[in-house]
Amino acid sequence: MERSSIQTKDTWDLSYIYQTNQEFYTDLQKAKDLLQVIYQQKDIFLNDVDSFLKFHEDYIKLSRYIQKLHCFAHLHCDVQPNEQDYQTMYAAILSFYDQVSSTLDFYTVMMIDHSDIITDYLKDERLADYRYSIQEILRQKKHVLSQEMETLVSKTSSISDISSQVFDALRLxxxxxxxxxxxxxxxxxxxxxxxxxxxxxxxxxxxxxxxxxxxxFENVFATTLSGVMKKDAFYADVKKFANPLEASLFDDNVPTSLFFKILDKANQQYRPLFHRYNALKKKKLNLETMYNYDLSVPLIEYETKKYTIEECFDIILDVVKIFGDDYVKIIQKARDERWIDYYPHSGKRIGAYSSGCYDTKPYILMNFIGDYNSLSTMIHELGHSAHTYLSCHNQSPVNCDYRIFVAEVASTVNETLLIHYMLEHATSQEEKAYFLYELLENCVGLIFRQPMYADFEHILHTWAQEGKPMSAQMITDLYYQKNAEYFGKDVTMDEYVGYSCFYIPHFYYNYYVYKYTLGMTVALAIVSRILNGDEKQKEAYLNFLKAGGSKDPVDLLKDALVDPIDDQLYDDAFHYFENILNEFEEII
Amino acid sequence: MERSSIQTKDTWDLSYIYQTNQEFYTDLQKAKDLLQVIYQQKDIFLNDVDSFLKFHEDYIKLSRYIQKLHCFAHLHCDVQPNEQDYQTMYAAILSFYDQVSSTLDFYTVMMIDHSDIITDYLKDERLADYRYSIQEILRQKKHVLSQEMETLVSKTSSISDISSQVFDALRLxxxxxxxxxxxxxxxxxxxxxxxxxxxxxxxxxxxxxxxxxxxxFENVFATTLSGVMKKDAFYADVKKFANPLEASLFDDNVPTSLFFKILDKANQQYRPLFHRYNALKKKKLNLETMYNYDLSVPLIEYETKKYTIEECFDIILDVVKIFGDDYVKIIQKARDERWIDYYPHSGKRIGAYSSGCYDTKPYILMNFIGDYNSLSTMIHELGHSAHTYLSCHNQSPVNCDYRIFVAEVASTVNETLLIHYMLEHATSQEEKAYFLYELLENCVGLIFRQPMYADFEHILHTWAQEGKPMSAQMITDLYYQKNAEYFGKDVTMDEYVGYSCFYIPHFYYNYYVYKYTLGMTVALAIVSRILNGDEKQKEAYLNFLKAGGSKDPVDLLKDALVDPIDDQLYDDAFHYFENILNEFEEII
Missing domain, CATH: 1.10.287 (Helix Hairpins)
Structure with missing residues (x-):
């Protein structure tokens, strides 16, 4: 299907960002001018608190331009990759971003060098909004190099991103x-x-x-996948981190023990649970040999309905009304203001995401095909978009960006609530079994499979750090072996399993996937309590959404009444899975 | 066609390098051990001349291992890209190369820091072989940074080569x-x-x-092509060169004026000659519209014969006998020792090259299809291989590597001699016209088209240096426009012309293509004189081949009795083209 044959109402309305391409270039020029204005403050911005404030106000204005420009270009490119106008815009904003990095590369070093005076400035109430983000900069002290070295490191950004760019550009x-x-x-x-x-x-x-x-294209993918691992290892090394994992987790101020805790729970302690589930699946599907590509066959003979977009909204609005009117209105806006690009078509980016910033709508890209998965994806992405919306409407532009570390909570809470809603509204044993199965599959994806991805990615990062060569064969062999171990003896791996790692964009995101597991465990805790009528939890959760990126992720989660450092959180999640599995086994 | 259906005698014999894959890994281990031995000399190698000599002897041994290992892996990969054993070897040697760079990154800085004492050491006769190459290192003084900075720059090698790696891996x-x-x-x-x-x-x-x-795949190719330009610009910048051109030409110790002289001669001063040629072609082909893809249609109604490999050797041996027995024996060795991989097949690398080092045969990859072009390519690549052979047999391992700047002379001399041989042996006016036409086409390729490539590449490099975004559209528009300008009004450009730049590997070689023009102009001068019986020129030329990389390229050429700085050399080449064109116009 071509994009041109899709009705306008089913596409996103990016004209909220810019009505014409010309407006993009006008803003780009304004941003370029502003960059010069900021640069001219280099020698004076630390002189007094007024100059310091002025500098940061300009700085945040610039980053708003950049985010808006980037949003416009990348959203267009993702649905119309062959429209060269948008590719040109995208290249322009990437290139401007490099220019910003190199022009402002004095910033961090000067901030670190003057941390005493800055700590003093921060007492000024006019800087209240900036306190957290500036303290985050000062926290980098041990990892900031000399100005000369930092300049060189920042220049590498023009050459270090090729792997991801090729991965994005290579459409099959x-x-x-x-x-x-x-x-x-x-x-x-x-x-x-x-x-x-x-x-x-x-x-x-x-x-x-x-x-x-x-x-x-295995040799291309092996080059880009190993390339991005080498990139992560390079930056970890030059920024004086022990390894890429430490470098990645430093940003979120999270201990590496958290990462290994997740891997250990999923890949060691609770793995037998997953093998039990696979054995049940094999028995129920009545397959002599159950291949990995058989795992998605519905276990339950229940004909789910096909949902129209309107029906999806009806259900979603019914699900989220538990959060109150404000949340409901956001979902209505998403529909009425056309935040969402629904249908798949030739050339469109695969998967789904929510993407937006302070000065845009929180747009959603989907590949909607009207099944339950589409409905579930929709409420998932709307969770992100509502999070963005609430954050942008309750925080200043300085603190509205929430981190990926907490991002998957909002989406997974919604997805899990949807299933519980479906279970509650089930009118037959089959339907109930079907949605229990959906819930199990969801859990498997997030609390078992993502840790496997994390394990795989961690090994690749380690290889990169050790300078170990990474051929397509080595990568695909490793991925095959991880799948075989992890799924257990009841699942037979197809010869192509090893190559499926080349399909996953998250490996390009530097230790992203374990955050899904965290998001799921946190979400399960929150959902369980909210469904039990815990009003305090509901309020804490909504405040968490509104808090955006105004605190350390761990603190944000603690405020939401869940402690990600606590073993109990994970044990609860796996026991939740076990309970659902028991219930499912009984019912079928 | 699959490789398995090609007869062994028509493939290269890489068992001269290693008989088994195990031998590769044995040598790799030896190289790794040697690297540690060298590293342990870090604090003592400048102490006295004996230590200095020992260090350099080990160093050259290591580089011999690396070249041999690299040769084995890359030759295998180029004909069997899907054999993962070889991909693994290739990744291993690339990774080891990174390790060598980072382990020995102290070398250049310490050498520069101690240039006085080293100049003194170099008086020792035992270092005679090393003098030129060490002086080449000391020449970099202005462009060597502090140790800390050099270490960081050397670490970037692990992330800066992705564009080329993807380009090589992307087989269509x-x-x-x-x-x-x-x-x-x-x-x-x-x-x-x-x-x-x-x-x-x-x-x-x-x-x-x-x-x-x-x-x-335009977005992938635009990413890799712009990526390699950004890489060149990055290294030029951090190494304190005014621009990528200066950085590239510094290596050959050649003034940038030489580059612009070539562009000016071809793209300005003598361009009307090329337009005259295209007008003649259009008239003779009797096409109402002559598209760029029509330019290869033979202008002359002459049925060239098909050549077997044996017939090619007969002719080539007859052509090169002018250089004497030693040269003839080299060509016989190429045939008898199976240096050449002849036939195209599925997966094999496109084009042709000669590749080898001190410890391997100078192998040749071809895509032989038995036409005159195959014959011509064969004598061209044998020119390179003979150059390598003579250099390796007359120079120490330190000085045997000749630079690309002079490399195309040996190949182009052979190619041009072949055409003159064909002209001499022509038995009809048609045959004569045919080979005059071949000569014209050859000249067009090297003295007109390569400068257009150089012009294009220079603009891309300039864009990269300026941080200008480079989308597929911008790159392909530029290439289209350069072709249109350059070929003139008689050639109509097809819509795909712009994309053909993505096919050319040379743009990944950092200002390579202008060297073809230089090679051709030098070759035309040498061939003209040799064919006129100039024995002194012949001897000087053979000595030039034997001299390998023992001197500055410009000095090597001057020793070969051609001065690349002199305008006359280029004017002679274009007048040679004009004379052939006149002769051709008369005869047809």
Whole structure:
């Protein structure tokens, strides 16, 4: 399907950002001028608190321009990658971003060098909004180099991002899949559908046609995946961190023990639970050999309905009314103001995301196909967008950006509430079983599979740090082996499993995936309490959404009444899974 | 065609390097051990001349290992890119190379810091072989940073090469071309054939099917091409060069005026000559519209024969006998010892090259299809291999590597001698016209088209230096425009012309292409004199081949009796072209 054949009402309305391309370039020019204005304050901004404040006000204005410009260009590129106007804009903003980094590379070093005087300035109430973010800069003291070295490090940004850029630019086409003698279009969205098909041949063909393209380009993907690992290792090294993991977690001010705790819980302590689940699946599916591409076949003979976009909104609005009117209004805005680009089409970016900033709507890209997964993805992304909306409307532009570390909480809470809503409204045992199964699958994805990804990614990072060569074979062998270990003996791995790691964008995000597990465990705790009528928890949660990025992530979560450092949180999550599994086993 | 269906005798024999993969890893381990031995000399190697000599002897041993290991892995990868064993070796040697760079990053800084004492050491006769290469290091004084900074710069090597690696890894497949109702396999070698087809539809289809794949992946190629330009700009900047051009030419100790002289001669002063040639072509081809993909259609109705490999050798041996027995024996060795991998097949690297080092044969990769172009490519690459052979047999390992700046002389001399041989042995006016035409086409490629490439590449480098964004559209528009300007009004540019820049590997080689023009002008001077019986020139030329990399390139050429700084050299080359054009115009 081509984008041109999709109705305007089903696409996002980016004209809220800029009505014309010209406006983009006008703002870009304003940002460029502002950069010079800021640069001219280099020698005076530390002189007194007024200059210091003025500098930071300009600085935040500049970052608002950059975020808005970036948003406009990248959203357009993600749906129309062949429109060169947008590619040019995207290149322009990336290039400007490099220019900003190099022009303002004095900032951090000067701040660190004058931390005493700055601590004094921060007592001024006019700087109240800036306190947290500036203290975050001062916290980097041990990892800031000399000005000369920092300048050089900042210049590397022009060459260090090629792996991710290539990964984003490399769009593949797939051979069609034969379903009942008919040729069907294959892309990432339809793959998900084909893998649910009852005919094992369809599943196998879809899986093979999809991942053989990743095998075909395995040397490119091995280059970009190892490239991004080397990049993370490079920056960790030059910034004096013990390893890439420490460097990544430093940003969130989270101890590395948290990362290993998650890996240990999922990959060691509770793995038998997951093997038990797979054994049950194999038995229930009645397959002699259950391949990895068989795992999405619905276990429950229940014909879920197809949802229109309107029906999705009806359900979502009903689910989120537990949060009160303000939250409901945000969801209505998302619909009425066309924040969402719904349908898949040729060239469109795969998957789904929410993306926006202080000066844009919190847009959502989806590949909506009307199944339950689409509904679930929609409420998930709306969770992010509501978080962004609440944060931007309750925090100053300085503190509105929440970190990825806490980002998955808002989305996963929504997704989990949706399932509980479905369970509650189930009208038959089959329907109930179906949604219990959905919940199990969700948990598996987030509390078992993401830790496997994290484990895999951690090994690649370690290889990169050790300077170990990483060929396509080594990478795919490792991924195959991790899958085999993790899924256990009841799941037979297809020959293409190793190549499926090349499909996952999150490995380009520097220790991102473990945050999904954290988000899920936190969400399960919050949802359980809210569903038990815990009003204090509900209020704490909404305040957490409004708090945006105004505190350390761990503190934000503690304010939301969940402590991510506490073992209990994780044990509760796995026991929750065990309980659902018990309930499911009984019912089927 | 698959590699497995090619006869062993028509493939190169890499067992001269290593008989088993195990031997590769044994040598890699030896190299790793040697690296530690060298590193342990860090604090003592400048103490006295004996330590200094020992250090450099070990150092050269290490670089011999690295070159040999690299050669083995990359040659294998280029013909069997899907054999993961070789990819693993290739990744291992690249990774080891990074390790060497970072372990020995003290070397240059310490050398520069102690240049006085070193100048004194160099008087020792035992260091005679090392004098030139060490003086080359000391020449970098202005561009060597502090140890701390150099260490950081050297660490960037792990992240700065992704663009080239992706470009090398991205192998495309093309839709077949229809010739007389039959589907024919399209790759870079057969493209050349199809573009000579008399049927304009075949030419158009081949051109479109080929370059539409580059358009399909335009965003990837734009990322890698702009990425490599940014890389060159980055290193030029941090190493305190005014621009990437200056940085690149510094290595060869050549003034930038030489680069601009070549561009000016080809792109300004003598461009009308090229337009005159294109006008003649259009008239002779009798095309109402002559597209760029029509330019390879033979102008002369002369059925060239197909050459077997043996026939090629017969002719080549006859051509090079002018250089005497020693040279002839080298060519015989190339045949008898199987230095050459002849035939194209699925997955094999496109184009042709000669590659080898002190401890390997000077191997040749080709995509031989038996036409005159294959013969010509073969004598061209054998020119490189003979140069390598003579250099390695007459210079110590320290000085045997000749630079790219002089490399194209040996190959172009051979190629030009071949055409003159063909002209001499022509038995008809048609045959004579045909080879005059070949000569013109050769000249066009080297003294007109390569300067256009250089012009294009220089603009991209300038954009990178200025931090200008480079989208696929900007790059392809520029390339289209350069082609249109340069070929003149008689050649109509096809819509895909802009994308053809993505096909050219040389843009990844940091100001490489202008060296072809230099090589051609030098070669024309040498060939003209040798064919006129100038024995002194012949001897000087052979000595030039034997001199390898023992002197500055400009000095080597002056010793070969050609001065690349002199305008006359270039004027002579263009007048040579004009004379051939006059002769051709008369004869047809």
């Amino acid at each position: 086409d797939y051979e069609p899949v034969h379903v009942d003698g008919e040729e069907k279009f294959l892309n990432s969205a339809t793959l998900t559908e084909f893998l649910k098909n009852k005919n094992p041949e369809v599943r196998k063909e879809a899986y093979h046609h999809f991942f053989k393209e990743y095998k075909r | 497949d093309y839709e077949p071309v229809h010739v007389d109702g039959e589907e024919k396999f399209l790759n870079s070698a057969t493209l050349t054939e199809f573009l000579k087809n008399k049927n304009p539809e075949v030419r158009k289809e081949a051109y479109h099917h080929f370059f539409k794949e580059y358009k399909r």
